[in-house]
Amino acid sequence: MARKLRMLGTNSKSGECPTLYEDVDTGEILVQGYTVTDPEVLAQMANPLKGESLVVVDRALLVNFAPRS
Numbered sequence: 001m002a003r004k005l006r007m008l009g010t011n012s013k014s015g016e017c018p019t020l021y022e023d024v025d026t027g028e029i030l031v032q033g034y035t036v037t038d039p040e041v042l043a044q045m046a047n048p049l050k051g052e053s054l055v056v057v058d059r060a061l062l063v064n065f066a067p068r069s
Contacts, residue, residue, distance in 0.1 A: 003023050003026075003030075004024045004025060005021040005022070005023060005024070005030065006021065006022050006024050007019060007020075008022055008029075008066075008067070009061070009064060009065030011060050011061050017032040017033050017034065017057075018031065018033040018034075018056070018057035019032040019061075020032075020057075020061055020062070020065045029066070029067065031057055033056050033057040034055060034056050035053055036053065036054040036055065036056060041054070042054065
């Protein structure tokens with residue numbers, strides 16, 4: 001079943017990424033941002049599972065829109 005997302009907020013002036021979302025059914029938080037592709041950066045991830053990666057967002061996005069609980 002497809003996720004139902006609720007946009008929590010964005011710092012973008014043009015409506016593009018980065019953006020923070022909440023899955024309305026599970027409460028999980030999803031982050032839209034540019035995918036990190038630099039192998040040296042990805043090699044620093046702690047125990048990444050298959051399919052996991054990093055995305056870049058500015059700190060203000062999380063400070064302004066991340067749930068507090």
